[in-house]
Amino acid sequence: MLRYISIIILLFFGCSNNSENTAKRIIPGANQINKYLPLLQNKKVGLTVNHSSIVGFTHLTDTLINLGVNVVKVFTPEHGFTGTVSDGAKVEYDSTEASFELISLYGENKKPTIDQLEGLEMMVFDIQDVGTRFYTYISTMHYVMEACAENAIPLIILDRPNPNGSYVDGPVLDTALRSFVGMHPIPIVHGLTIGELVKMINGEGWLKNGVICDLTVIAMKNWDHQMPYSLPVKPSPNLPDDLSISLYPTLCLFEGTIMSVGRGTDYAFQQIGHPEYPDTTYSFTPISREGAKWPPYEDQKCYGRSWIGEEPTYSFSLQPLIDAYRKMNRDDFFNNYFNRLAGTNSLQKQIEEGQSEEEIRASWEPELSAFKEKRKKYLLYK
Structure with missing residues (x-):
């Protein structure tokens, strides 16, 4: 399996078309092994990862196992471990790896169960996001946070750049429409990295029953919200570049x-x-x-x-x-x-009524401005 992971990475690497110099400057959280390896030593560790969870040209799973970390369970989001499963298709695994169990969080359950978490002493989340409310990796992240909080399992977030992180725009979610493609009262383009968003979820009490997750965010180095970033790996099958x-x-x-x-x-x-x-x-x-x-x-x-x-x-x-x-x-x-x-529920009606984009934007501006102000206290980067 580990050899297969490396092959997948080599197949996907090359999506990047203009970020070679930028990527040399940016140091993602996953690459700062010295900051989180001590937290994993002598622990039974779970990982929430997919094909984008790379350290250089090596998958995070391989990296940690080669460093002696006891990785016992690996959880995966929509599109599966390899990032090749079709949109919306359930992902199921019917085998146990030689060294760890592979568990889909886009199959029978989207939130890790007590049985699936049994024995874990630490969880690591490392998945590339694209900065939109309806991209389901952040919904998986929410449920992983919630499950960890409910079961007293500390969670380490390895932060990565948000390619759409330079702006904030769109209507803020009406929580009456909460679903797996929109779990938080944030706009369509939220302008947050994974590490910043988990801080907001915790800080605003958005987890079930107000539970708080024991979080450690390994922030990036040399990245800011205005810095262009071309992903080295396509994040899902239908976002090729x-x-x-x-x-x-x-x-x-x-x-x-x-x-x-x-x-x-x-x-x-x-x-x-x-x-x-x-x-x-x-x-x-x-x-x-x-x-x-x-x-x-x-x-x-x-x-x-x-x-x-x-x-x-x-x-x-x-x-x-x-x-x-x-x-x-x-x-x-x-x-x-x-x-x-x-x-x-308003946007469809506004378009059907013939409203202009300017008129529609004016209707969501107050909530969007309030979100932008709230967002400031959770930013880790300029």
Whole structure:
């Protein structure tokens, strides 16, 4: 298994296209082994990791085992240990590794159970996030925090850069719409690293029954919120590069509509389309493939709009959604998933009423400003 981990890393490394010099300056939490290794020695350790949990070119699991750490259980989020399982698909493991048990937190349960945590004396969380409320790795993190707090297990967070960490934008979640794609009253783009977000979750009492997790955050060195960062490993199957990651906050809302976001192509989250889109200038055809089994409109030609080849622009916009709604002019444009992604019941209504982006933004500005002020006390970086 450990050899397989190394192969996976070599396959995924190379997603980075412009961050070689930046990556040399930034030191993620995982790379600062001297800061957390003493906390793990002589302990039974659990890891919450996936393919992005790397130290140099080596997986964190390999690194710690080679250093003599007693890793007994490894927990994985959506997309599984290798990061190749399709969106929304349950991940199940039916074997026990020679040295540790592999447990999915996207199968029968999303929160570690008492039985799954039995015997653990320390938990480590190290997964690359992309800085949006609906990206489910932070929901897994929430449940790991909660389970650790309830079972008196200290949790170490190994912090990594947020590629969308330079800004904060979007409506703040209405907690009546709380789900696995939105668990916290934060905007769509929250502008926090994993390490900063766990501090906010603890500090604001967002865990069940107000429990507090015993946290240690290993902060990065030489990174700030205005620093561009190109991920060395694609964080999930359908975010292949910097452009998809930068467009994700804007285009993910289309997953709550009849439109395709390009799953089943090489350019997911760089294009949108539908078989009946009225502008036929641009087209693509989704196919079933690893990481995108049975995508919407499989084997059908979709017409729409492309951002392929553009430079990443780290910002959030409603205009593509508004434009597509007006061009499609269909009563069934939105589906039941949209409000959960948006985090509010208002956005769909505002678009259907014909409001402009400026008018819609004005409606969420008071809550967004309040969040920005609250966020300041949890920042670890400028």
